[in-house]
Amino acid sequence: MPSKGIDRYLVKPGSKFEMASVDTSEKTLWEDLTKDDHEATYDMLRDELQHLQKVLYAQQKHRVLVVIQAMDTGGKDGCIKHVFSRIDPQGINVHSFKKPSEEELAHDFLWRVHPHVPRNGQLVIFNRSHYEDILAVRVKKLFPDEVWKRRYRHVVEFERMLAEEGTTIIKIFLHISKDEQKKRLEARLENPAKHWKFNPDDLQDRARWGDFMHAYEDLIGKTSTECAPWYVIPADRKWYRNLCVANLMVEKLRSLKMEFPHPTWDPATVRVED
């Protein structure tokens, strides 16, 4: 099975991260392959991911949490759909976090998140996450600065607890350029079948692109930990983004060295009566 140096996109814990260090349109890991080869590789990766999830589910030992963040049109929905669609729906759960409700805001910011973390044998994907409670809060100035600043520690320690209790955490930022977003937004506007995905409010976030990049840069650098590292994936090219995420998932799940559980009874002694 193919495996590439996906750690190229790992944000090293404890290091200062610079967003500009990742080229949104690069295709280094697979640039030597033809388009047909990309597709064959992607196909193999998805098969292996499907297999690994089966073992994860059967073994009921590990919990896997994937956090996906991106700017609007960054490819969160598309990536989830493409990379994870072969997986048995019984073992995977995608949770999308929207604007918090009044009830959610009346609690600490992790209160609405915690119930959705994976149980043994489960793979959970967060489409947006508790990181919005730092990012959006910071850029849109929803609360005083000390609130989001304290939350760096809160998320790091929350994730440490999850990890030490048995959860494998993979955090992915799908990184697109401002130009690429423009193309995608225009495509949405031009295609009536995609109008439902367009929200005029997204343009407000776009107008603060620099603020968001700065907030992401700071956030990713400060919350990439051994327990829960960030991967910043070039996402201007959808095929490359999907290959990277599939590859990352396969590498992470392989590293758990999972196996189907051995029966606790001796199959030789079991007889099915007439």
Next chain:
Amino acid sequence: MPSKGIDRYLVKPGSKFEMASVDTSEKTLWEDLTKDDHEATYDMLRDELQHLQKVLYAQQKHRVLVVIQAMDTGGKDGCIKHVFSRIDPQGINVHSFKKPSEEELAHDFLWRVHPHVPRNGQLVIFNRSHYEDILAVRVKKLFPDEVWKRRYRHVVEFERMLAEEGTTIIKIFLHISKDEQKKRLEARLENPAKHWKFNPDDLQDRARWGDFMHAYEDLIGKTSTECAPWYVIPADRKWYRNLCVANLMVEKLRSLKMEFPHPTWDPATVRVED
């Protein structure tokens, strides 16, 4: 309103705590008063507590979490019933944590706790808590030592997050002697109306009294923080225990300097039409 030096029972954050430093049968704070005076004082404290909770509920600003731990017969149920029974049930919620279910054990240990933390304006009491996942796990050797050792940090950071997000946390250990427990267990055995409260398994915990005291001592010392301090309350005398807890609650709620919310509209401009 009466207020005594309840900080006598505060476990100073960062200090080494010795269980033997608290005499389970002492009555220092109110020993100069007669029994009638105790009752009058207790009555006033409960009235004030009732009032403070009204403001808490009306203001919808603060969240209050009370964690109560004790050995069996230590008085958790009795204390909750006595001290908090005058409070409007709409604004108070008591959550008892039992032996974790299979579903709960398939998640991190804080997963079952987090949904029950208070929202704005709410007072929540935990009758037993996430601390059992350290104590019972340690004394009964339910998981390897590294599991409960890591959990010290997990609870401290969880509580820090809750506190920084707006929750006032008060942790109470009702401290009784082994002799006092014997009396109470015997009383339960002798009274058929109390048989439902007796569980033969409690005798197993009693047989490990020394181990539990050692585990509590270590736990309380290491998890008493500025954000979420422990109070070790002498609890052999029920009247004294109740006075102390009522007094502690009143002091903590007073210190929030709460007030009824001011209307955001001008009452003078409102006219109720015919």
